[in-house]
Amino acid sequence: MTAASAEQRREPIVSVRDLQVRFQTSDRRATVKAVDGVNFDVRRGETFGIIGESGSGKTTIGRALVFLLNPSAGAILHDGIDPTALSRTEFQNHRRDYQIIFQDPNAALNPRMTILASVLEPLELARVGSRAERERQAREALERVGLPQEFGERYPHQLSGGQKQRVVIARALTLKPKLIVCDEVVAALDMSIRGDVLNLFADLQRDLGLTYVFITHDLAVVSHISERVAVMYLGQFVELGPTEEVAERPLHPYTIALLSAEPRPLPSAMRQEGRIVLQGEVPSPIDPPSGCRFRTRCPHAQPLCTERVPEWRELKSDHWVACHFADRPNFSPN
Amino acid sequence: MEAGQPAQRRAEGARDGARPLLSVRGLGIRFKTTQGIWQATRRIDFDIAPGERVGIVGESGCGKTITGLSILRLLPGNFAGLDGKILFDGVDLASCSARQMRAIRGKRIAMIFQEPMSALDPVFTVGHQIAETLRVHSNIGQEEARAKTLKMLRRVGIASPERRIDDYPHQLSGGMRQRVMIAASLICGPQLLIADEPTTALDVTVQAQILELLRDISETSKTALMLITHDLGVVAETCTRMITMYAGEVIEDASVDEALVRPLHPYTSGLLRSLPHLSPRHGRLPSIPGRVPSIAEMPAGCRFRARCAHATKGCEAEQKLQDAGGGRRVRCHRFAELNLPGALHPPDAPAAAKVATQ
Numbered sequence: 187m188t189a190a191s192a193e194q195r196r197e198p199i200v201s202v203r204d205l206q207v208r209f210q211t212s213d214r215r216a217t218v219k220a221v222d223g224v225n226f227d228v229r230r231g232e233t234f235g236i237i238g239e240s241g242s243g244k245t246t247i248g249r250a251l252v253f254l255l256n257p258s259a260g261a262i263l264h265d266g267i268d269p270t271a272l273s274r275t276e277f278q279n280h281r282r283d284y285q286i287i288f289q290d291p292n293a294a295l296n297p298r299m300t301i302l303a304s305v306l307e308p309l310e311l312a313r314v315g316s317r318a319e320r321e322r323q324a325r326e327a328l329e330r331v332g333l334p335q336e337f338g339e340r341y342p343h344q345l346s347g348g349q350k351q352r353v354v355i356a357r358a359l360t361l362k363p364k365l366i367v368c369d370e371v372v373a374a375l376d377m378s379i380r381g382d383v384l385n386l387f388a389d390l391q392r393d394l395g396l397t398y399v400f401i402t403h404d405l406a407v408v409s410h411i412s413e414r415v416a417v418m419y420l421g422q423f424v425e426l427g428p429t430e431e432v433a434e435r436p437l438h439p440y441t442i443a444l445l446s447a448e449p450r451p452l453p454s455a456m457r458q459e460g461r462i463v464l465q466g467e468v469p470s471p472i473d474p475p476s477g478c479r480f481r482t483r484c485p486h487a488q489p490l491c492t493e494r495v496p497e498w499r500e501l502k503s504d505h506w507v508a509c510h511f512a513d514r515p516n517f518s519p520n
Numbered sequence: 521m522e523a524g525q526p527a528q529r530r531a532e533g534a535r536d537g538a539r540p541l542l543s544v545r546g547l548g549i550r551f552k553t554t555q556g557i558w559q560a561t562r563r564i565d566f567d568i569a570p571g572e573r574v575g576i577v578g579e580s581g582c583g584k585t586i587t588g589l590s591i592l593r594l595l596p597g598n599f600a601g602l603d604g605k606i607l608f609d610g611v612d613l614a615s616c617s618a619r620q621m622r623a624i625r626g627k628r629i630a631m632i633f634q635e636p637m638s639a640l641d642p643v644f645t646v647g648h649q650i651a652e653t654l655r656v657h658s659n660i661g662q663e664e665a666r667a668k669t670l671k672m673l674r675r676v677g678i679a680s681p682e683r684r685i686d687d688y689p690h691q692l693s694g695g696m697r698q699r700v701m702i703a704a705s706l707i708c709g710p711q712l713l714i715a716d717e718p719t720t721a722l723d724v725t726v727q728a729q730i731l732e733l734l735r736d737i738s739e740t741s742k743t744a745l746m747l748i749t750h751d752l753g754v755v756a757e758t759c760t761r762m763i764t765m766y767a768g769e770v771i772e773d774a775s776v777d778e779a780l781v782r783p784l785h786p787y788t789s790g791l792l793r794s795l796p797h798l799s800p801r802h803g804r805l806p807s808i809p810g811r812v813p814s815i816a817e818m819p820a821g822c823r824f825r826a827r828c829a830h831a832t833k834g835c836e837a838e839q840k841l842q843d844a845g846g847g848r849r850v851r852c853h854r855f856a857e858l859n860l861p862g863a864l865h866p867p868d869a870p871a872a873a874k875v876a877t878q
């Protein structure tokens with residue numbers, strides 16, 4: 187790699203500063219702090235993983251990253267610029283480079299459009315090449331995700347869950363964006379096709395320099411695909427670092443519990459116990475606990491944890507954590 | 521009987537010769553498409569005993585969801601016909617009246633759908649939707665239904681359920697919607713629960729809690745569970761038996777422990793070898809070379825033939841789901857001579873790379 191490109195890689199493609207996203211509850215009497223003060227950069231060409239608790243705000247961050255919703259406070263910069271400051275047309279063009287693939291493929295597919303038409307749509311909006319050229323590209327994209335020709339003429343309801351998810355992936359890939367937020371995109375796929383699709387993502391990254399933000403509950407997937415991973419709990423990051431570090435030497439008690447709960451495909455005789463079962467109810471983002479948000483379920487909680495919010499600190503190089511006691515050695519799972 | 525010993529459990533179940541709760545025989549489903557009639561599944565045979573937990577795995581599109589939907593007779597509009605029998609507690613669901621079916625659906629057989637957003641009605645609050653299921657099938661008042669709904673929401677791990685019960689589906693995260701679906705399916709205490717990818721939208725700690733709940737309900741109330749999933753870890757931790765499907769057929773049926781350690785069908789073995797955490801980090805993931813045959817070119821004989829490393833001449837003949845001894849069944853005539861690797865035989869790296877690039 188030349189010095190210039192190494193330099194380029196270091197400049198973040200996305201910078202997130204003090205991001206907050208709030209929603210009103212249905213009775214309008216309370217506020218859900220879905221994302222509550224998150225800071226991170228996504229580096230050009232990397233795969234940035236986000237794992238964490240259900241309802242902790244992962245999808246909300248994903249939507250904010252591509253400006254499908256506006257931050258309630260804080261800023262998101264793309265390539266150093268603030269997209270909300272662009273003119274309407276500039277913003278529309280800019281947006282094409284930042285795509286999101288959703289958790290639920292039904293939300294992304296028009297039920298009245300054939301599969302081929304759905305994949306063609308973004309190419310048509312972007313006026314790529316001739317009609318024949320667009321159709322060739324769309325069919326090629328479907329082929330790449332393992333869907334035979336005959337699926338082009340079908341409608342979404344005639345496809346299985348995993349087949350629909352692959353259509354949505356094919357559709358996002360045709361545009362060759364700079365960044366794709368992938369929200370649980372391989373969960374609906376069987377192991378073998380999942381392998382194919384993840385290999386495809388890796389190929390595109392290598393060939394086109396794509397950057398991914400990969401949101402998933404599958405720890406094996408995240409540790410396979412991403413360079414860095416962030417762990418979310420109740421609207422905040424609790425840990426962020428190189429994936430191998432986080433997976434093998436986790437610093438935060440929530441991360442440790444999460445890693446221990448991964449189900450393993452082993453016969454009953456070989457399965458080890460040692461799973462950390464979190465006690466207590468999942469607190470609500472409407473009124474999160476004082477001090478450390480994880481304290482109501484943390485096996486190591488101390489009085490200090492109720493009183494003071496743990497600082498977000500870089501405990502090891504590039505490895506961040508928010509826990510008062512993360513530097514204590516007795517935290518590790520074994 | 522002890523929990524966590526699926527193999528033993530299965531053997532005991534078989535010994536008492538308990539009458540199966542569900543008995544599917546020769547099930548096949550056809551659809552009308554613009555390209556003609558499409559035979560989506562065929563010759564599906566399996567039994568589920570009361571309290572048994574069966575995992576259904578297989579490649580995306582092999583027919584898992586439509587098999588589940590056919591048991592509830594909830595097939596889509598372009599459904600063109602069904603062969604075979606679906607015996608549930610002695611009644612053939614394939615031929616019973618729509619009225620009989622309505623009394624069974626939601627009460628005696630419930631289903632957790634693969635896509636919670638499409639299964640929940642966007643114009644009603646989640647509390648209303650769960651309480652309605654209960655009120656349709658039992659004679660209870662609004663207050664009581666609401667109280668039971670709150671209790672169930674708490675049981676599936678929804679924080680502050682009294683604040684969430686009046687939320688609309690779009691206000692919930694993916695995982696919360698999924699838990700709402702699970703609450704709705706369990707509220708009437710079904711005898712058979714068909715759960716289609718019930719935990720893929722959940723983080724692993726909540727997943728562990730839901731799986732525990734499902735296991736608990738199956739043990740205490742003898743609810744039979746048909747668990748459709750791509751996650752073999754979930755099958756290993758929750759189920760007693762594993763049925764593998766490929767291209768619209770059942771190709772293997774064995775206890776979970778046996779299937780994981782010593783799969784008898786080359787496809788099951790390939791699936792186990794594709795598990796990501798068995799592969800070197802950041803290397804290429806192993807996958808089964810080739811693609812599922814398209815319906816137009818479905819080969820005669822073994823449907824896995826074009827992708828199978830063990831194919832021989834005899835594979836061109838129709839493969840029957842045959843008895844492999846010890847309560848196992850497999851659709852491959854070579855099962856006895858092949859010694860296939862399972863989840864415990866991590867493929868060595870160079871071989872894995874070869875598979876992926878083939």
Ligand SMILES: Nc1ncnc2c1ncn2[C@@H]1O[C@H](COP(=O)(O)OP(=O)(O)OP(=O)(O)O)[C@@H](O)[C@H]1O
Nearest residue numbers: 209220240241242243244245246691692693694695
């Ligand atoms: N439109 C909305 N109105 C009200 N609350 C919302 C809305 N969208 C999301 N929320 C709330 O914000 C919080 C975070 O939701 P989000 O979908 O980002 O979670 P998530 O981490 O993606 O969870 P999951 O893993 O379950 O998909 C949840 O409490 C959710 O109920």
Ligand SMILES: Nc1ncnc2c1ncn2[C@@H]1O[C@H](COP(=O)(O)OP(=O)(O)OP(=O)(O)O)[C@@H](O)[C@H]1O
Nearest residue numbers: 344345346347348551560580581582583584585586
């Ligand atoms: N309404 C329909 N019309 C035509 N074909 C259909 C219809 N519904 C499903 N199919 C086809 O039937 C096959 C089985 O679908 P099914 O949804 O059961 O798959 P699945 O095993 O659940 O897959 P996944 O793991 O991706 O959810 C698929 O190839 C699908 O394309």
Ligand code: SF4
Nearest residue numbers: 478481484491509510
């Ligand atoms: S700050 Fe306290 S409560 Fe929070 S994670 Fe650390 S030890 Fe647990």
Ligand code: SF4
Nearest residue numbers: 822825828831835852
């Ligand atoms: S019948 Fe032949 S082709 Fe089919 S799985 Fe067995 S060995 Fe392979």
Ligand SMILES: [Mg+2]
Nearest residue numbers: 244245693694
């Ligand atoms: Mg989400």
Ligand SMILES: [Mg+2]
Nearest residue numbers: 346347585634
């Ligand atoms: Mg399905």
